[in-house]
Amino acid sequence: MADDLTHPSIKVPAEIQGTVRVATWERxxxxxxxxxxWPMMFGLACCAIEMVAxxxxxxxxxxxxxxxxxxxPRQADLMIVAGTVTKKMVPQIVRLYNQMAEPRYVxxxxxxxxxxxxxxxxxxxxxxxxKYIPVDVYVPGCPPTPQALIFGFIQLHRKIxxxxxxxxxxxxxxxxxxxxxxxxxxxxxxxPRQIALIxxxxxxxxxxxxxxxx
Amino acid sequence: MSETSQTQAxxxxxxxxxxxxxxxxxxxxxxxxxxxxxQGYEGVLIEADSLLDVASFMRDQLGIRYLSSVTxxxxxPNGQLESVYHAFAGLGPALVFKVxxxxxxxxxxxxxxxxxxxxxxxxxSYDLLGIRYIGHxxxxxxxxxxxxxxxxxxxxxxxxxxxxxxxPFASRHPDGHVYRAEDRxxxxxxLQYPSDFDPHNWTDIAQAAVYQPLQxxxxxSRLETETMVINLGPQHPSTHGVLRxxxxxxxxxxxxxxxxxxxxxxxxxxxxxxxxxxxxxPYTDRLDYICSMSTxxxxxxxxxxxxxxRPPERAEYIRVxxxxxxxIVNHLLAIGFLWNDVGAFxxxxxxxxxxxxxxxxxxEMAAGSRMMCNYVRVGGVFEDLPxxxxxxxxxxxxxxxxxxxxxxxxxxxxxxxxxxxxIGVGVLPAERAIAVGATGPLLRGSGVPYDIRRVEPYSIYDxxxxxxxxxxxxxxxxxxxIRFDEMRQSLRILRQAMEQIPDGPVQTGKKxxxxxxxxxxxxxxxxxxxxxxxxxxxxxxxxxxxxxxxRSTSLINLTSLxxxxxxxxxxxxxVILGSIDITLGEVDR
Numbered sequence: 001m002a003d004d005l006t007h008p009s010i011k012v013p014a015e016i017q018g019t020v021r022v023a024t025w026e027r028x029x030x031x032x033x034x035x036x037x038w039p040m041m042f043g044l045a046c047c048a049i050e051m052v053a054x055x056x057x058x059x060x061x062x063x064x065x066x067x068x069x070x071x072x073p074r075q076a077d078l079m080i081v082a083g084t085v086t087k088k089m090v091p092q093i094v095r096l097y098n099q100m101a102e103p104r105y106v107x108x109x110x111x112x113x114x115x116x117x118x119x120x121x122x123x124x125x126x127x128x129x130x131k132y133i134p135v136d137v138y139v140p141g142c143p144p145t146p147q148a149l150i151f152g153f154i155q156l157h158r159k160i161x162x163x164x165x166x167x168x169x170x171x172x173x174x175x176x177x178x179x180x181x182x183x184x185x186x187x188x189x190x191x192p193r194q195i196a197l198i199x200x201x202x203x204x205x206x207x208x209x210x211x212x213x214x
Numbered sequence: 215m216s217e218t219s220q221t222q223a224x225x226x227x228x229x230x231x232x233x234x235x236x237x238x239x240x241x242x243x244x245x246x247x248x249x250x251x252x253q254g255y256e257g258v259l260i261e262a263d264s265l266l267d268v269a270s271f272m273r274d275q276l277g278i279r280y281l282s283s284v285t286x287x288x289x290x291p292n293g294q295l296e297s298v299y300h301a302f303a304g305l306g307p308a309l310v311f312k313v314x315x316x317x318x319x320x321x322x323x324x325x326x327x328x329x330x331x332x333x334x335x336x337x338x339s340y341d342l343l344g345i346r347y348i349g350h351x352x353x354x355x356x357x358x359x360x361x362x363x364x365x366x367x368x369x370x371x372x373x374x375x376x377x378x379x380x381x382p383f384a385s386r387h388p389d390g391h392v393y394r395a396e397d398r399x400x401x402x403x404x405l406q407y408p409s410d411f412d413p414h415n416w417t418d419i420a421q422a423a424v425y426q427p428l429q430x431x432x433x434x435s436r437l438e439t440e441t442m443v444i445n446l447g448p449q450h451p452s453t454h455g456v457l458r459x460x461x462x463x464x465x466x467x468x469x470x471x472x473x474x475x476x477x478x479x480x481x482x483x484x485x486x487x488x489x490x491x492x493x494x495x496p497y498t499d500r501l502d503y504i505c506s507m508s509t510x511x512x513x514x515x516x517x518x519x520x521x522x523x524r525p526p527e528r529a530e531y532i533r534v535x536x537x538x539x540x541x542i543v544n545h546l547l548a549i550g551f552l553w554n555d556v557g558a559f560x561x562x563x564x565x566x567x568x569x570x571x572x573x574x575x576x577x578e579m580a581a582g583s584r585m586m587c588n589y590v591r592v593g594g595v596f597e598d599l600p601x602x603x604x605x606x607x608x609x610x611x612x613x614x615x616x617x618x619x620x621x622x623x624x625x626x627x628x629x630x631x632x633x634x635x636x637i638g639v640g641v642l643p644a645e646r647a648i649a650v651g652a653t654g655p656l657l658r659g660s661g662v663p664y665d666i667r668r669v670e671p672y673s674i675y676d677x678x679x680x681x682x683x684x685x686x687x688x689x690x691x692x693x694x695x696i697r698f699d700e701m702r703q704s705l706r707i708l709r710q711a712m713e714q715i716p717d718g719p720v721q722t723g724k725k726x727x728x729x730x731x732x733x734x735x736x737x738x739x740x741x742x743x744x745x746x747x748x749x750x751x752x753x754x755x756x757x758x759x760x761x762x763x764x765r766s767t768s769l770i771n772l773t774s775l776x777x778x779x780x781x782x783x784x785x786x787x788x789v790i791l792g793s794i795d796i797t798l799g800e801v802d803r
Contacts, residue, residue: 041451045478045799046503048455050585055560056567071451086802088359089456089477092448116404118497120395121488122481123366123373123404124358127396131403143585185420186413187363188374188405195413201400205409 005031026164034160037105037153040076041069042096045083047110047143054146064153073099078156081135084112084119085126087189091182097133098179105160107152108135111142118142132191133180232309235276243268250312254734254753257310262322265313269328278303279648281329283737283748283765284336286343288317290369295320295345298750300737300765301329305669308737315345324350331651333773334475342367342483352427357479357802360423363408366484373484374404380758381489382727424474428462441469444784448477452555452788455798459775459787466783471776475769475802482803486762490728491517492592494762499586501764502800505544507536507577508742509800510590515672516738516749517592521731523722529594530674531715535607536577536589537673537740538704538711542615543570544743544795545655545697546622552694552792553626556635562626569618572610579603592729594721604712611708619701627695636691640778640790643688650774653767654745656794659696660688666741677714678707690793728757742767744795764803768796 005021005028006012012020023031043051054061061067070076073096085093097106108129111117116127129135136159139152181192190198230238236258239247246264250257260268272278283300295317300308313322324347325332336347337356344365347353354360364371375395377383385393396402428443447458456477462470482501486494498513499506511533518524525533550566574584579600581589589596626632642652647660657664663684667675683699685692723729733755739748748765771794779787 042449044456045480046500046585049503052563053567053571056564058568058571084478084480086477086479088479089448092477096449118500119480119482119485120404121373121375121377122485124476124479124481125404127403145584184416184418185359185361186416186418187361187408187411190405190407190413190416192413194401197401198407198411198413202407202409202411204400 030161034157035065037078038068039078041071047082050143051082059146078105080107081113081129082109085129087124105136107137109139266323285763286339287761288369293317297322320345357476359420374406478798478802490757496588502797505540506587507540512740512747514590519738520736523593525594526719528718529720541704541743548795555788555792598720639690641689651770655696658684659693661686693793766800768801
């Protein structure tokens with residue numbers, strides 16, 4: 001299991017190859033991190049059932065050191081956005097994301113979380129969770145099979161292993177990244193960051209109406 | 215004794231047929247009630263002013279004690295909104311009545327005082343169509359939020375990504391050019407705001423509105439202790455999805471409680487109106503995503519009722535086999551998750567998922583997909599069963615599943631902790647269960663032997679020999695045990711179906727993305743694993759439905775949650791919720 005830990009350029013003597021690995025501290029640290037990702041127990045829709053299926057005997061994600069599902073975002077490293085993200089739910093999702101401890105990862109599971117999916121045209125469905133929070137891995141499918149989800153996890157492991165302390169926000173700043181402002185439920189969902197855009201759109205619409213009238 | 219009298223009482227009104235009932239109504243309320251003469255429509259039209267009188271008369275004199283479905287239709291060309299009701303008296307088809315009101319002044323008296331099961335459904339109709347139900351105790355938006363602009367299911371309300379009335383959209387094949395819907399929206403998302411919207415001065419009224427009814431309870435409380443309002447969900451491991459339950463608690467005791475919905479509202483009905491009839495089928499998978507086959511079946515039967523298409527014999531059997539397998543999957547998971555809520559953390563779920571995988575293998579073999587089967591078609595099923603399917607299914611149904619059901623029951627039923635947590639908790643008396651519109655195991659666990667497969671047989675269920683499972687205490691324990699009974703009955707049906715299944719074609723007519731549907735309306739209901747699942751369709755003769763409504767089992771079963779939980783501890787709320795067995799996809803649609 002730990003074969004991938006040894007750096008390819010380093011020759012370990014044959015007699016101790018079974019017990020000794022030689023790696024950089026960063027590689028070792030990331031390897032440990034990637035093998036103990038705790039997901040948040042957080043299901044939104046249909047995909048959540050497949051997520052549970054993946055946790056149970058046939059697929060069994062304990063093999064990846066991930067079986068410790070936490071109900072609290074404070075104790076979780078990975079948010080699996082499993083299902084359709086609706087406008088009513090987005091403020092909660094963003095809040096949960098803000099509450100997660102760094103370094104944190106987001107895996108978007110299924111067509112709906114990736115981009116709206118079959119319900120994209122609907123009036124209360126968000127066109128992908130990445131419109132509000134940053135996503136690390138996208139798993140396609142409707143719903144993705146447990147195998148596909150496991151593949152997504154392996155991709156996440158790769159990503160974690162490839163990170164260096166220099167470029168990851170949390171290690172760089174020694175603190176939390178910026179909090180994402182919570183979207184607000186108005187006449188339609190609105191993001192406080194988009195207020196200028198909303199006002200501009202209202203002005204241009206008014207101009208159009210006046211132009212049509214005059 | 216009370217149980218026996220209850221059983222008789224529910225069967226008593228069946229003497230009166232629906233046609234007789236219409237006759238009695240016409241005679242008793244001349245000028246107020248008239249037949250719905252439109253072609254393809256059924257039932258009576260009632261004047262809004264006398265609706266309450268007529269409804270009370272129906273309940274008290276005609277024995278119509280169960281109001282199943284309340285919904286609305288926007289008759290834009292006539293400038294009218296229509297509130298549509300389907301009620302049942304024990305056996306037989308629905309008694310349909312409607313109220314037509316002016317679109318500019320859509321006010322209909324609320325029927326919550328007559329049939330409490332109207333509560334959430336009237337709120338939904340208010341939310342999506344803007345019909346104001348006068349006298350409703352808490353007329354708030356239910357699927358969208360307080361403050362949302364407009365009523366989405368009105369025909370002149372268009373969603374931000376609106377393209378055309380009918381699919382396939384012209385943009386589907388735009389000469390090799392691909393564009394994203396986001397690119398055409400000024401905000402890059404599916405957002406739209408009314409012109410008078412001022413984002414700087416917006417006060418968020420959505421949350422305050424949710425707490426308001428409960429704070430009233432808190433004030434009325436005469437106790438010297440302080441009542442507190444707390445939230446369970448929408449992110450909570452025990453809410454089976456994104457349900458939110460707002461509770462007023464006095465210490466650990468629940469004084470009042472209100473479920474809050476809409477966190478998974480996916481505009482199923484609006485999307486359905488844009489799709490042709492067969493195109494809706496994959497969306498029905500995602501309603502009750504644990505039992506996609508049953509939901510498929512319910513929708514196909516509704517369209518078949520409207521069109522008169524009959525599926526071939528073999529297809530009927532395949533449908534029954536799939537529906538009953540689905541029932542087993544659902545009950546296994548319901549039991550597993552219920553134990554989860556009691557504290558048997560995930561072990562029973564893992565057991566249940568083991569068997570579920572085997573049944574899902576069968577679905578995957580037949581339909582090509584594990585969960586979202588999309589297998590049933592209007593007038594048949596998608597494909598015949600592949601080679602080797604029947605042998606595999608037989609091994610499961612004759613050998614493995616019966617043993618597993620027994621083993622699963624032995625695993626926890628005698629457990630002291632489980633019995634202490636379940637027996638006598640969340641009691642729902644038979645009388646109240648009918649009033650709040652409970653169906654499925656929830657109703658039968660309260661001592662009412664009401665199973666649609668028996669009272670209004672659909673498909674070929676009249677050919678099979680099975681018992682309607684019923685238990686009489688109406689507590690969590692009985693609702694839980696009845697699921698074992700039902701799984702055994704399902705296995706009985708499965709064995710008969712597998713012996714009787716004939717050879718032959720599995721589809722009437724040829725496959726097409728659209729079918730001809732005559733103008734008219736149809737309401738069809740089935741006994742889905744969770745209870746009565748109904749589809750109400752209105753067609754105006756075009757390829758897409760004019761109105762497409764799902765009578766959601768889970769949503770209406772939740773009407774009883776508040777009265778079952780009052781007086782119990784917070785920990786019991788989770789168990790009671792688990793015993794109802796809900797799927798959020800179906801609650802919020």
